Structures are given as structure tokens and as C-alpha cells.
Amino acid sequence: MKVTLNLPNGPLTLEVPDAGAGKGTIKGGHPLYYVAKQPRATENYLTQINSLLEDLPKGLDVFELCGGIGLVPAAVWDTIMPSSWTSVDIDPDCRKNYIAHGPHFVLGDMYEVRNFPKADLVICDFPNNTLPKMWREPKRAELFRKIATMKPRWWEVTDVGYYWIHLANHWPIYQEKFGVQVTRQNYANLFDCFMRDNYGYKVTKMTVGGGAQYFLMEAV
Numbered sequence: 052m053k054v055t056l057n058l059p060n061g062p063l064t065l066e067v068p069d070a071g072a073g074k075g076t077i078k079g080g081h082p083l084y085y086v087a088k089q090p091r092a093t094e095n096y097l098t099q100i101n102s103l104l105e106d107l108p109k110g111l112d113v114f115e116l117c118g119g120i121g122l123v124p125a126a127v128w129d130t131i132m133p134s135s136w137t138s139v140d141i142d143p144d145c146r147k148n149y150i151a152h153g154p155h156f157v158l159g160d161m162y163e164v165r166n167f168p169k170a171d172l173v174i175c176d177f178p179n180n181t182l183p184k185m186w187r188e189p190k191r192a193e194l195f196r197k198i199a200t201m202k203p204r205w206w207e208v209t210d211v212g213y214y215w216i217h218l219a220n221h222w223p224i225y226q227e228k229f230g231v232q233v234t235r236q237n238y239a240n241l242f243d244c245f246m247r248d249n250y251g252y253k254v255t256k257m258t259v260g261g262g263a264q265y266f267l268m269e270a271v
């Protein structure tokens with residue numbers, strides 16, 4: 052089936068294989084699945100990332116973890132006009148159905164890739180990041196450490212915590228770490244404090260919509 056997404060830089064039409072309807076690996080959080088099943092939410096998510104990045108200078112070298120089928124570069128290319136873009140994704144179905152033309156696609160597990168390319172902007176469009184995963188999951192913490200060590204000037208992280216913190220069973224985790232009641236109003240502030248204290252990055256812009264919250268950070 053063909054799906055057209057109306058994005059800020061113009062319409063983007065892509066072919067979603069029949070398996071996009073939920074077979075094999077293509078289900079749940081898979082990009083082909085949500086393009087097929089939730090095109091309006093997908094438009095919203097890509098529009099949020101586009102507006103998050105729109106003020107960055109042109110000509111950056113970009114490294115994207117969880118690059119999927121290339122929706123982000125396809126959506127923001129004309130906005131940020133990168134010099135180079137490398138994407139890593141673990142899923143062969145993403146490589147097979149990759150839609151963006153500029154990026155270099157690396158098939159692999161982001162936790163296992165040995166050498167990250169030099170980048171001005173790192174994009175982490177994770178499927179499931181939340182603030183607690185960043186200290187409770189050693190692999191995630193180590194990945195963040197590795198990115199911070201590269202010292203990109205800008206760093207984007209997609210995060211879904213905002214959509215979960217109304218649930219009371221999440222509150223003690225934040226209370227124990229930060230000593231405050233987490234709310235949708237202070238979540239970004241807690242994220243900012245965590246990144247400053249642990250990795251030397253501060254949140255400079257934030258957008259929300261399409262199922263996640265998007266933080267743009269800059270090295271302090």
C-alpha cells in the first residue's frame with residue numbers, strides 16, 4: 052500500500068509492504084507498522100522533530116541511532132541540509148525498506164557498534180527511552196556515556212516518559228532519584244538536571260507530540 056505523509060517540507064509518499072500490516076518483525080513500534088496504522092501520529096512525530104531541529108546550522112555531520120526506515124532524514128533533510136548522515140538500525144526490514152536517499156545505513160546493534168562516526172549532532176530516536184532507563188539499564192547508561200565521550204555539540208533524544216508519568220507506580224522511582232513528585236510539567240526539568248549532572252549536556256529545546264517528547268541538548 053502507498054501512504055502519503057504531509058510533512059513540513061512537503062508530502063512524502065512511501066510504499067509500505069503488505070507485511071506492514073503486522074507480520075514478521077513489522078509490528079508494534081516498527082516504523083512501517085506505525086506509518087501504515089497511524090499515519091497522522093507519524094506526521095505529528097516527524098513534524099515535532101523537524102521543529103526541534105529547525106534552528107540548527109546547516110551542514111552538520113549527523114549520526115542517528117535507531118534510524119529505522121529513514122523517516123527522520125527524509126523529513127528534516129531540507130531543513131538542516133546536513134553534510135553527512137549515518138544511521139544505524141538493527142532491523143534488516145528497515146534496510147530493505149529504507150526511504151531516505153542521503154544517509155549511509157549501517158545494519159547493526161547500536162550497543163555493539165564499535166566505532167561511532169564523528170558527529171556534530173547525534174539523534175537517538177529510541178523506541179522506548181524513559182529517564183529511569185537511563186540509570187536503571189546499564190547498557191543504556193553505557194551507550195549514553197559513549198555518546199557523551201564523542202562530544203557532539205548537539206544531541207537529540209526521543210523519550211516516552213512524559214506519556215507514562217501519570218501512573219502512580221512510576222512516581223517512587225523519580226521520588227527516590229530526584230526527591231520530588233514527577234509531573235508532566237517538571238519532567239523536562241528532571242531530564243535536564245540528569246543530563247547536566249551525568250553527561251554535561253543541557254536541554255535547549257523540547258517538543259512533544261505523536262507519542263513522544265523530543266529533547267534537543269547542547270554540550271554545556
Ligand SMILES: C[S@@+](CC[C@H](N)C(=O)[O-])C[C@H]1O[C@@H](n2cnc3c(N)ncnc32)[C@H](O)[C@@H]1O
Pocket residue numbers: 080081082116117118119120121122123124139140141142145159160161162176177178
Ligand atoms: C521508533 S523507531 C525509529 C524509527 C526511525 N526514526 C525511522 O525513521 O524509521 C525505533 C527503531 O529502533 C530500532 N532499534 C531497536 N533496538 C535497536 C538496537 N539495539 N540497535 C539499533 N536499532 C535498534 C528498531 O529496529 C526501530 O527501527
